[in-house]
Amino acid sequence: MTEPTGSQRADLEKAVRTYGGHWDTERALRALRDAGHDPHDKHTRQILRDLASEGLLVKVEDWPVRYNAVRAD
DSSP: OOOOSSOHHHHHHHHHHHHOSEEOHHHHHHHHHHTTOOOOHHHHHHHHHHHHHTTSEEEEEETTEEEEEOOOO
């Protein structure tokens, strides 16, 4: 198997910007696997928190944690 060309963070950010909608750990893991990564739950949750702190996602539910993508129209 070849190495993925992008970082997990960059690939997840691209997926969020492309598809929008609701995001949780499972959807993020699936998107990263589709991009060719072998993601881990803990790292994926951190990426989601980072994207939320940058304003790309907004936390809408605490348990289970869910985010909505912010539209930049």
